[in-house]
Amino acid sequence: MTKNTIGHNIRTLRKEHNMTQEQLAQQLNMKRQTLSNYEIGKRIPDIYELITIADIFDVTLDEIAGRKKSGKSCTKKADSPLTGSQPD
Numbered sequence: 001m002t003k004n005t006i007g008h009n010i011r012t013l014r015k016e017h018n019m020t021q022e023q024l025a026q027q028l029n030m031k032r033q034t035l036s037n038y039e040i041g042k043r044i045p046d047i048y049e050l051i052t053i054a055d056i057f058d059v060t061l062d063e064i065a066g067r068k069k070s071g072k073s074c075t076k077k078a079d080s081p082l083t084g085s086q087p088d
Contacts (some may be wrong), residue, residue, distance in 0.1 A: 004038040004041035005066040006050075013057045013064075027056055 014024050025035040028049060037043040045053065054061050 002012060006011060006064060007039045007041040009064050009066055010035075010045075013053075013059065014039075024056070025037060028052055 014021070021035050021039070023031045025032040028035065028050075034043070038045050050061055050064055054064055
């Protein structure tokens, strides 16, 4: 994940939703230039801005960050501390 990946993905999402930088910047309560700096990789949005962007475009943070979906679960079965057996 790089600043350019995040910026590129924000720009792509914005264009897919037929929004201008000005329109998206208004929804994010920021200046258009700040959004432009994100899109060109000059700056990186903070986590709260990324969450808002994800909500606006109905995507996950992983998608904005350019992470691929592996289809693997992040959870791993572990022994239950109460019974010593694995959960079902």
